Amino acid sequence: MNLKRKMTVAVSALMVVFASVMACVILGYFERNLHQNISAQQLSIITYIANEVDNTLLTAQRLLVANADSFPLGALESPDQAKQFLASRTGLNKLFNDQMMVIAASGDLVAATNVAPGRRLQSNFTDEPFFQETVKTGKPLISDLTSCCDGHIPSEIVITAPIRDRQGAVRGVMVGSFSLKKENILSRFSSMKIGRGGYLQLISPDRTILLHPSDACLLRHVSPALDNVVEDALHGFIGTRETVNNLGQSMLTTVRKLAAKDWVLASNYPLAEAYEPIRKARLFLGFTTALGLVAVIVVMTILMRRMTRPLTVFTRHIKELPVKSGDARFIAFETGDEIAELSAEFNDMVKCLDSRTDSLQESEERFRCTFEQAAVGIAHVGMDGRFTRVNHRFCEILGYTDGEMDGMTFMDITFPEDLERYQTCREHLLEGAGSCATDNRYHRKDGSMVWVTQTGSLIHDQVGRPKYFIAVIEDISARKEAEDEIRRLNAELEERVIERTAQLETANESLRREIVQRIQAQDEICWLNDDLERQKRALEVANRELEAFSYSVSHDLQAPLRHISGFGQVLVEDYGDLLDDEGRLLLQRMQGATGRMGQLIDALLNLSRLSRGQLKQERVDIGMLAREIIGEFRQAEPERQVEITVGIGLKTIGDGSLLRIALENLLGNAWKYTGKRKQARIDVGAAIEEERTVFFVRDNGAGFDMAYAERLFGPFQRLHRQEEFEGTGVGLATVQRIIHRHGGRIWAESQLGKGAVFYFTL
Numbered sequence: 001m002n003l004k005r006k007m008t009v010a011v012s013a014l015m016v017v018f019a020s021v022m023a024c025v026i027l028g029y030f031e032r033n034l035h036q037n038i039s040a041q042q043l044s045i046i047t048y049i050a051n052e053v054d055n056t057l058l059t060a061q062r063l064l065v066a067n068a069d070s071f072p073l074g075a076l077e078s079p080d081q082a083k084q085f086l087a088s089r090t091g092l093n094k095l096f097n098d099q100m101m102v103i104a105a106s107g108d109l110v111a112a113t114n115v116a117p118g119r120r121l122q123s124n125f126t127d128e129p130f131f132q133e134t135v136k137t138g139k140p141l142i143s144d145l146t147s148c149c150d151g152h153i154p155s156e157i158v159i160t161a162p163i164r165d166r167q168g169a170v171r172g173v174m175v176g177s178f179s180l181k182k183e184n185i186l187s188r189f190s191s192m193k194i195g196r197g198g199y200l201q202l203i204s205p206d207r208t209i210l211l212h213p214s215d216a217c218l219l220r221h222v223s224p225a226l227d228n229v230v231e232d233a234l235h236g237f238i239g240t241r242e243t244v245n246n247l248g249q250s251m252l253t254t255v256r257k258l259a260a261k262d263w264v265l266a267s268n269y270p271l272a273e274a275y276e277p278i279r280k281a282r283l284f285l286g287f288t289t290a291l292g293l294v295a296v297i298v299v300m301t302i303l304m305r306r307m308t309r310p311l312t313v314f315t316r317h318i319k320e321l322p323v324k325s326g327d328a329r330f331i332a333f334e335t336g337d338e339i340a341e342l343s344a345e346f347n348d349m350v351k352c353l354d355s356r357t358d359s360l361q362e363s364e365e366r367f368r369c370t371f372e373q374a375a376v377g378i379a380h381v382g383m384d385g386r387f388t389r390v391n392h393r394f395c396e397i398l399g400y401t402d403g404e405m406d407g408m409t410f411m412d413i414t415f416p417e418d419l420e421r422y423q424t425c426r427e428h429l430l431e432g433a434g435s436c437a438t439d440n441r442y443h444r445k446d447g448s449m450v451w452v453t454q455t456g457s458l459i460h461d462q463v464g465r466p467k468y469f470i471a472v473i474e475d476i477s478a479r480k481e482a483e484d485e486i487r488r489l490n491a492e493l494e495e496r497v498i499e500r501t502a503q504l505e506t507a508n509e510s511l512r513r514e515i516v517q518r519i520q521a522q523d524e525i526c527w528l529n530d531d532l533e534r535q536k537r538a539l540e541v542a543n544r545e546l547e548a549f550s551y552s553v554s555h556d557l558q559a560p561l562r563h564i565s566g567f568g569q570v571l572v573e574d575y576g577d578l579l580d581d582e583g584r585l586l587l588q589r590m591q592g593a594t595g596r597m598g599q600l601i602d603a604l605l606n607l608s609r610l611s612r613g614q615l616k617q618e619r620v621d622i623g624m625l626a627r628e629i630i631g632e633f634r635q636a637e638p639e640r641q642v643e644i645t646v647g648i649g650l651k652t653i654g655d656g657s658l659l660r661i662a663l664e665n666l667l668g669n670a671w672k673y674t675g676k677r678k679q680a681r682i683d684v685g686a687a688i689e690e691e692r693t694v695f696f697v698r699d700n701g702a703g704f705d706m707a708y709a710e711r712l713f714g715p716f717q718r719l720h721r722q723e724e725f726e727g728t729g730v731g732l733a734t735v736q737r738i739i740h741r742h743g744g745r746i747w748a749e750s751q752l753g754k755g756a757v758f759y760f761t762l
Helices: 001-070 073-077 079-087 090-095 129-137 222-232 276-307 310-321 339-374 391-399 417-431 477-578 583-610 621-634 656-673 705-710 731-741
Strands: 099-104 109-112 157-166 170-179 200-201 207-211 239-244 250-255 264-270 377-381 387-390 436-443 451-461 464-473 618-621 642-646 651-654 680-689 690-697 746-750 756-758
Touching: 001 090, 001 157, 001 239, 001 250, 001 264, 001 276, 073 079, 073 099, 073 109, 073 170, 079 099, 079 109, 079 222, 090 170, 129 157, 129 170, 222 239, 222 250, 222 756, 239 477, 264 731, 276 387, 276 391, 310 339, 339 680, 377 391, 377 417, 391 451, 391 464, 417 436, 417 451, 417 464, 417 477, 451 477, 618 621, 621 642, 621 680, 651 656, 656 680, 656 731, 656 756, 705 746, 731 746, 731 756
Parallel strands: 642 680
Antiparallel strands: 099 109, 099 170, 157 170, 200 207, 200 264, 239 250, 250 264, 377 387, 377 464, 436 451, 451 464, 618 651, 680 690, 690 756, 746 756
C-alpha cells in the first residue's frame, strides 16, 4: 500500500473513530435520559396504583369495622338474628363476593352469608391465624392467603373486625373474605395495561402472585429473577430493575410495597417495547454516520492525491538511483514545504554516503591485510561448521592451500578423541559465552599430527541471531612435547617420593606408638600422685577431727557420766529401802540412760578409731565371717528361728578386722529388724556388675521408707523409734566409713514392711 492510500485510510479511520465516538456519546445520552424517563414514569404509575390498592383494602376494612361496631351483641347468641344482620348489609356483601361471617369469641361460627349449596363451612375457627390475631390484639386485620372458607388450597383474603361490648372487650369477630379466583375488589387492577404489553402483579411476602391479568399465573410463585427484587422491596426498596418473567420474557420491573399490607406491587414493562425508541435512534445514527463517512473518504482521497504528488516523484527518483551517476543522483523541489526540506536532506545524504563508501573501502583493505598477515591462524566458520574464509597462517599450520580448505569442516581435521571438546565449546558459544578456548589435535594434509590452541567466538547479526564463528588457532606442538617430558620426570620423582614416604611412615608409626605409651604412662603416674596427695590431705584432716573428738569424749563426757552412775548406785544401795516404787523406777531409768550414753560414747570412740591406723591388705573370706557372726547370734538367742543363706566363694582383699566389724553391724541390723517376723530370712551373697563384685546383705524385716535413704548412714540417724528397735544409730555410719576406707561404695534399697538390701563394693 503506497503512502497516499495509507494517509487516506488513516484520516478516514480517524474520522470513523470520531464519528463513532460521537454517535456512541449521543446514543448513550439519549439512552440514559430515556431510561430515566421510563423509570420515573413507571415509578409514578406504580405509586398511584399502590395508593389505589391501599385505599381499596382500607376502605373495605373501615366499612367492616363500622358494621362490626353496630352489630347487636345479643345476636351472638341468636344465629338467625346474626344472619339477618349480615343479609341486610347488601353493600358489604357485594364488596366481599365470597362470604361474610360472624364468629363468637370462643371461635364458634355464629352465622354466614353467601354459602353455596352443598358447601359446608367449618364450625370452629379457633386455630385460624386471622381469628387468633384479631382476638389477641383487638384490632382489624387483613390476612395472608388462607383456605378457611374455600377448599383446601389457600386462595382467599380475609378482612376481620372485632365486635366489642361497651367495656371494649372483644365478644366476637366479623369476617369478610373474597376469593382471588373470582371477581373481587382487586380485580380491576389486573386489567390495567402498562404500555402495550405490560401488566401489574401483586405479590405476597412468600412470593405468591395475588394479582395477575392471566388466571393461569395466579397463586403461582414468581420467577427467580423477580424473587430478589421482591425481597428488596419488602425491605424498603422502591425502584426499577430488569427481570425475566415466568415465560422467559425480559421485563423492566418497578416495585413498591403497599402501606396497608406487606404485599409488593410490581409493574412489568417489556424491555423490547420500552427500548424501541433507542433501537430506532441507533438505526438513524448508524445510517447518517455511514453516509457521512463515505463523503469524508471521497473528499480525503481527492485531497491526498494532490498532496502526495511530489512524494510520488521523489519515490520514483529513489528507485532509479542505482542506475544514475553524477549530478543526476540529486533532486530538488521548490515547493517551500517539508518535501523541499526532505529533498535537500536527501542530497546531503548522498554526498555523505560517497564519503563513507571511500572510508569503508580503505577499512576493508586494512582488515584484509591484517587477516592475511596475522601470526596466528584465523578462520571464519559458517553455522553449518564449514570454513568460509581462512588466512595464510591457518593454511600453513595444516599444510593445505586456500582453495583446498573451501568446503572442509573442523570435524574433517580434528582428531575423533577431541571432537567432544569441539562440540562442547560450540554449545557454550551458542548459549551466550563470549569466547571459548580448548587444546585440540588436528590432522595435517601429510597425515601428521599438530597440537593447537583454539579460541572461538560467535558473531551475531543486527537482530542478535548467530551469523558465523571466528576461530583463532596457534601451533603448540613444541609446548606439548615439553609438557610430556615434564610429566615423565614428575612420574619418576613421584615414585621416589612414594618409596621414601613409605619408609618414613613406618618409622613414624613406631615412634608414635612409643610416644603414646610414654604419654599414657606419664598420665597414669600423675593421676596416681594427685590421688595419693588428695587422700593424704583428707586423711590428715579426718585424723585431726577424730583426735579432737576423742579427746572431748574421753575427758568431757565420760567423767560426768561416771559420777551420775556412781551416785545413782549409792542411792540404790544405801537409800533404796527409803524410796517408794516410783523413786526406784526413776533411779532405774536414770541408770539405764547413763548406760546408753556410755554405749554411745564408746561407739563414737570406735567410729573415730576406724579412720586411724594402717589398713591391712589380706585375703578375707566374707562368707566365713558371715557364718561366724550368725553363729554368735544363734548362741545369744537360741529361740529365734531364722533362715540363713550364705553364698559360696565370697572372697575379697581387705582388712579382715574392719570387714568383720562392718559385717557385724549389717548382719546385726538384719537380725534385729527381722525379730518380729515369724518366718525371718537373711541372705548374704554377691553379684558381678560392670566387672566389679557387689556384696549384699538381704533381709525380710521391717524395712524403711526410701524417702529417708539420705539419712541412713549419718551418725545417730535412726529411722525407727527406740521403743520398736534398740540401737545407738552409729552402726551404719561405722559400716560406711569402713567401706570408704577400702575405696568402695555402700547403698541400700528397701520398702517399708518388706525388708531391706544393703549393697557394698570394695
